[in-house]
Amino acid sequence: DIQMTQSPSTLSASVGDRVTITCRASQSISSWLAWYQQKPGKAPKLLIYKASSLESGVPSRFSGSGSGTEFTLTISSLQPDDFATYYCQQYNSYSLTFGGGTKVEIK
């Protein structure tokens, strides 16, 4: 299986901050990476696919970049609704794997 490692595991930030989350793959996955947002008690919500393509309806303050083994999710100006846990997911192989998650907390 391809292992996905996210950092940091927890991030404290304030409204208006620029936030960056990193996801690393144990082998090259080209651009086959998705990002999800999950709020407590809710299902994950797709934000980005193919590393940098924004899902319809997702605010433009979210962006993704990277290829190969290193990827980032950036929130350009953190909003109150963005405090949540974020997961990356590789889809380079039929057996999908997720990163361990990054919790974005209020500073």
Place this chain on the structure above:
Amino acid sequence: QVQLQESGPGLVKPSQTLSLTCTVSGGSISSGSYYWSWIRQPAGKGLEWIGRIYTSGSTNYNPSLKSRVTISVDTSKNQFSLKLSSVTAADTAVYYCARDILTGPSFYMDVWGKGTTVTVSS
């Protein structure tokens, strides 16, 4: 707007079989080139993909669970189902069903059910 809803027992005894159903509404499970997945999440932990099915009946499973998992589809009811045998406390989790989008070599999930909590306990 396609919606997914999980259903099934919330409590399963150890060594028994966990059975869940996902009902698809707002569209046909057979339309498009969608696959359908199950994912689970133990309390306070990350996400684990369990497996997927196409309406033809073709399946892929997580290698770590493959020996215990069966996913099936009933297109007449617009449903797909999960069976996980020989459960232990480690299988206690929120179970989600989701719609898979095939792009490139594999899939990501664009629509998720709300999830259902399954507890394994005697």
